Amino acid sequence: AEILAQDGFVLPAGDADTAQALVETALDSDLAWDIVESLTTSVGPRLAGSEAEARARAWGEELGRELGFDRVSVEPFTMEFWERGEMEIVMTAPYEQALYGSALGGSGRSPFLGAVNAEIVYFRNIDALTAIEDGALDGKIAFVDGDAMVPSQTGAGYGPSNQRRRIGWQHAERGGAEALVVRSVGSDSHRMPHTGMMSSMDGEWADIPVIAVSNPDADHLRRLHNSGEAIEMRIRSTAGWRGEVTSGNVVLDLIGRENPDEIVLIGGHLDSWDQGTGAVDDGAGVAITTAAAALIAQLPQRPRRTIRVVMFGAEEVGLLGARAYAEQHADEIGNHVLATESDFGARTVWQLVSNVSDEGTPAIDAVGDIIGPLGIVRGGSNVPGGGPDIIPLAMQGVPTVRLSQNGSDYFDLHHTPDDTLDKIDPDELAQNVAAYVALVYLAAELDVDFRSATEDE
Amino acid sequence: AEILAQDGFVLPAGDADTAQALVETALDSDLAWDIVESLTTSVGPRLAGSEAEARARAWGEELGRELGFDRVSVEPFTMEFWERGEMEIVMTAPYEQALYGSALGGSGRSPFLGAVNAEIVYFRNIDALTAIEDGALDGKIAFVDGDAMVPSQTGAGYGPSNQRRRIGWQHAERGGAEALVVRSVGSDSHRMPHTGMMSSMDGEWADIPVIAVSNPDADHLRRLHNSGEAIEMRIRSTAGWRGEVTSGNVVLDLIGRENPDEIVLIGGHLDSWDQGTGAVDDGAGVAITTAAAALIAQLPQRPRRTIRVVMFGAEEVGLLGARAYAEQHADEIGNHVLATESDFGARTVWQLVSNVSDEGTPAIDAVGDIIGPLGIVRGGSNVPGGGPDIIPLAMQGVPTVRLSQNGSDYFDLHHTPDDTLDKIDPDELAQNVAAYVALVYLAAELDVDFRSATEDE
Numbered sequence: 055a056e057i058l059a060q061d062g063f064v065l066p067a068g069d070a071d072t073a074q075a076l077v078e079t080a081l082d083s084d085l086a087w088d089i090v091e092s093l094t095t096s097v098g099p100r101l102a103g104s105e106a107e108a109r110a111r112a113w114g115e116e117l118g119r120e121l122g123f124d125r126v127s128v129e130p131f132t133m134e135f136w137e138r139g140e141m142e143i144v145m146t147a148p149y150e151q152a153l154y155g156s157a158l159g160g161s162g163r164s165p166f167l168g169a170v171n172a173e174i175v176y177f178r179n180i181d182a183l184t185a186i187e188d189g190a191l192d193g194k195i196a197f198v199d200g201d202a203m204v205p206s207q208t209g210a211g212y213g214p215s216n217q218r219r220r221i222g223w224q225h226a227e228r229g230g231a232e233a234l235v236v237r238s239v240g241s242d243s244h245r246m247p248h249t250g251m252m253s254s255m256d257g258e259w260a261d262i263p264v265i266a267v268s269n270p271d272a273d274h275l276r277r278l279h280n281s282g283e284a285i286e287m288r289i290r291s292t293a294g295w296r297g298e299v300t301s302g303n304v305v306l307d308l309i310g311r312e313n314p315d316e317i318v319l320i321g322g323h324l325d326s327w328d329q330g331t332g333a334v335d336d337g338a339g340v341a342i343t344t345a346a347a348a349l350i351a352q353l354p355q356r357p358r359r360t361i362r363v364v365m366f367g368a369e370e371v372g373l374l375g376a377r378a379y380a381e382q383h384a385d386e387i388g389n390h391v392l393a394t395e396s397d398f399g400a401r402t403v404w405q406l407v408s409n410v411s412d413e414g415t416p417a418i419d420a421v422g423d424i425i426g427p428l429g430i431v432r433g434g435s436n437v438p439g440g441g442p443d444i445i446p447l448a449m450q451g452v453p454t455v456r457l458s459q460n461g462s463d464y465f466d467l468h469h470t471p472d473d474t475l476d477k478i479d480p481d482e483l484a485q486n487v488a489a490y491v492a493l494v495y496l497a498a499e500l501d502v503d504f505r506s507a508t509e510d511e
Numbered sequence: 512a513e514i515l516a517q518d519g520f521v522l523p524a525g526d527a528d529t530a531q532a533l534v535e536t537a538l539d540s541d542l543a544w545d546i547v548e549s550l551t552t553s554v555g556p557r558l559a560g561s562e563a564e565a566r567a568r569a570w571g572e573e574l575g576r577e578l579g580f581d582r583v584s585v586e587p588f589t590m591e592f593w594e595r596g597e598m599e600i601v602m603t604a605p606y607e608q609a610l611y612g613s614a615l616g617g618s619g620r621s622p623f624l625g626a627v628n629a630e631i632v633y634f635r636n637i638d639a640l641t642a643i644e645d646g647a648l649d650g651k652i653a654f655v656d657g658d659a660m661v662p663s664q665t666g667a668g669y670g671p672s673n674q675r676r677r678i679g680w681q682h683a684e685r686g687g688a689e690a691l692v693v694r695s696v697g698s699d700s701h702r703m704p705h706t707g708m709m710s711s712m713d714g715e716w717a718d719i720p721v722i723a724v725s726n727p728d729a730d731h732l733r734r735l736h737n738s739g740e741a742i743e744m745r746i747r748s749t750a751g752w753r754g755e756v757t758s759g760n761v762v763l764d765l766i767g768r769e770n771p772d773e774i775v776l777i778g779g780h781l782d783s784w785d786q787g788t789g790a791v792d793d794g795a796g797v798a799i800t801t802a803a804a805a806l807i808a809q810l811p812q813r814p815r816r817t818i819r820v821v822m823f824g825a826e827e828v829g830l831l832g833a834r835a836y837a838e839q840h841a842d843e844i845g846n847h848v849l850a851t852e853s854d855f856g857a858r859t860v861w862q863l864v865s866n867v868s869d870e871g872t873p874a875i876d877a878v879g880d881i882i883g884p885l886g887i888v889r890g891g892s893n894v895p896g897g898g899p900d901i902i903p904l905a906m907q908g909v910p911t912v913r914l915s916q917n918g919s920d921y922f923d924l925h926h927t928p929d930d931t932l933d934k935i936d937p938d939e940l941a942q943n944v945a946a947y948v949a950l951v952y953l954a955a956e957l958d959v960d961f962r963s964a965t966e967d968e
């Protein structure tokens with residue numbers, strides 16, 4: 055067996071062998087596929103706070119027991135429930151044509167039993183909308199165009215594209231608009247609009263309907279607008295807040311044989327948007343991380359530290375499960391030695407980045423050596439961010455790593471009705487598990503502290 | 512100038528030069544793009560028999576005049592109007608999930624103000640459904656699975672896949688089913704179901720709702736069925752026949768300078784399904800053929816024969832415009848020296864096939880030589896079929912040719928909401944016009960009879 059040495063750190067040969075064997079096992083295993091197939095098929099879409107999300111928690115508990123986790127629990131929290139209800143968006147002038155739209159999370163309804171019927175005011179991009187004067191849109195529908203999101207391996211285009219979805223409503227309401235329509239944030243060219251949560255403002259949400267229309271629909275509206283036509287629409291939506299409900303996180307532990315209080319936390323989020331079945335976002339992440347831990351559970355002994363898989367609830371609507379977890383585990387935040395989430399689809403992992411102690415960095419480098427043959431480059435060692443649900447932990451100093459999936463087509467599917475099981479490639483999914491299993495096993499087994507010295511004091 | 516000789520046939524050098532110059536002009540021209548952009552944007556979807564299809568005819572007339580055609584007319588006919596109305600399809604057991612479906616053309620409605628609520632009976636394919644005994648589906652919903660259509664350059668997968676859409680209802684009704692759901696015929700993996708007309712039986716149409724669900728939805732239902740779950744659905748549809756309306760064909764002629772009665776007929780169909788904007792089916796065909804004729808209209812003189820562009824109405828619902836044309840022009844069928852339609856999208860043309868007289872075949876071979884450098888192979892010279900709307904003419908002996916577009920992704924888009932302008936590549940569209948313009952010019956100019964001797968007698 056080979057001993058890997060980095061900056062004075064020596065990876066014990068036995069641990070390297072075990073990690074390598076786990077990689078091989080993971081590449082041949084169907085377990086992650088079986089998990090994501092089961093979640094998307096037997097539970098289906100799982101909107102945060104819904105009855106379907108509750109069924110997903112029951113599914114997660116049952117799965118944890120079947121796979122031999124030592125401790126399985128559901129940690130409930132309460133939340134406000136938003137539901138899309140029914141929606142219709144039709145262009146009514148210069149002629150009638152149904153548009154393909156999706157109400158954005160947190161958006162409001164049209165007048166009771168009625169619809170908004172109005173002319174649109176066209177904005178080439180979100181900046182044009184934010185520049186309006188108060189009251190300038192009285193009685194109108196604002197339409198914010200933009201461009202299809204630029205696809206890339208890293209998903210860099212998402213943030214800029216997302217602005218119109220996030221803050222558009224605040225300016226539309228300020229302008230007095232009766233509804234807001236925005237070009238879908240996705241990078242696809244299908245008539246499958248991208249949904250997602252808007253940003254609240256001082257805890258308030260939109261009173262008006264806010265609808266994303268697909269890229270081909272937005273192209274169509276732009277061409278009509280550019281040809282000088284006045285465009286009118288009819289929008290009916292029954293979206294809105296339905297009151298307080300219970301959601302929860304599912305927590306599956308493999309209890310460490312030597313340091314049971316020290317936690318290596320991995321996971322994904324259990325909720326999904328409601329129009330697809332949440333296969334790539336984030337059934338895949340739940341499956342990859344659960345499968346990685348379950349393969350480690352098959353070893354003759356538990357690793358030194360506890361491995362905790364968290365299936366976060368209510369991620370899509372504002373990281374509610376992640377915030378609840380951080381509050382409910384406030385006493386043991388300092389015991390979290392490393393945390394990472396898989397929430398960027400199921401394409402092959404191509405990069406490993408980290409943000410851990412100086413002592414821990416060579417150990418992550420050693421992980422990089424082991425998973426390098428899977429086509430994974432060791433990226434930066436001072437890159438914050440272990441995934442969305444890790445933010446509340448990272449803000450309190452929990453060290454993070456991230457295995458970056460190739461996101462080139464992620465935003466063709468993410469938050470659209472097209473997020474379904476057929477979009478996952480079983481071999482690529484297995485490569486993810488192989489990368490995770492090596493990382494998680496070594497993080498839990500090695501006698502290395504990933505936490506910075508200041509936090510240990 | 513080069514003289515092309517084939518089997519004793521000599522293509523006059525001047526004609527070859529003109530054809531070659533037209534090819535070059537077409538490759539540099541945006542005209543077809545401008546036409547299909549205008550049709551899809553300023554008219555939009557154009558369901559057969561609808562008010563939108565009437566606007567398309569007005570658009571076609573205006574376009575013909577603008578482009579300098581010598582004679583522009585609309586030839587009306589009456590038809591029965593089918594409309595999809597509103598539709599909802601939801602899986603209600605083992606849990607509730609909205610499905611993405613499309614009512615098939617000719618399908619019926621659910622009970623007035625009501626819905627069908629029933630368990631499904633699963634059929635692996637259409638053959639399994641056709642084998643049932645009468646009454647075997649009493650009170651149930653039949654679901655006919657199958658497989659996603661096999662994509663190919665030729666579209667060979669369409670016919671076999673289409674059987675469940677065509678005849679499924681006849682067996683579902685015979686079995687006493689309250690509704691029929693079929694896997695979408697398309698080759699795509701989006702939640703964009705493929706619509707299209709069913710086959711009538713002895714002039715009768717379905718009384719029950721018949722809904723195609725997208726491939727990912729059908730996959731989902733199959734997995735649930737295979738896991739042993741009983742599946743129930745709620746289906747509400749207001750589809751149905753709305754009575755007699757007027758449709759029509761738009762006919763644009765460049766009148767021949769020597770043999771005005773001899774007609775080279777080209778065209779596409781003006782109607783489209785209602786969920787997309789009919790860009791690839793068949794805005795492209797209208798644009799390609801109209802642009803080809805319009806480029807010929809720019810020559811110093813008209814070709815010897817009349818070039819006729821027909822924008823057929825109501826193709827999608829049973830070639831109604833084509834049948835009306837054949838009836839209304841019964842006296843001059845024998846004057847049609849050649850006919851072809853473009854109705855297979857806008858990807859590059861890769862093959863030229865023909866079914867013309869022995870005298871005419873070497874002339875078509877010569878066309879093949881001129882368009883060969885565009886990446887087009889000369890295919891069979893005894894291949895019947897000039898396109899769907901040419902069938903009534905071909906059945907009466909009119910000679911046909913076909914320029915075959917690459918159909919590899921055609922059935923990802925065809926008859927789905929995704930059939931929108933962004934799916935057309937302007938350069939590929941221009942290649943189509945280049946191929947058509949050479950063919951049509953030479954067919955109208957050469958002193959060659961494509962008709963067989965028997966029909967000349």
Ligand SMILES: [Zn+2]
Nearest residue numbers: 323335336397
């Ligand atoms: Zn996510």
Ligand SMILES: [Zn+2]
Nearest residue numbers: 335370468469
């Ligand atoms: Zn998400």
Ligand SMILES: [Zn+2]
Nearest residue numbers: 780792793854
């Ligand atoms: Zn067609």
Ligand SMILES: [Zn+2]
Nearest residue numbers: 792827925926
């Ligand atoms: Zn068609």
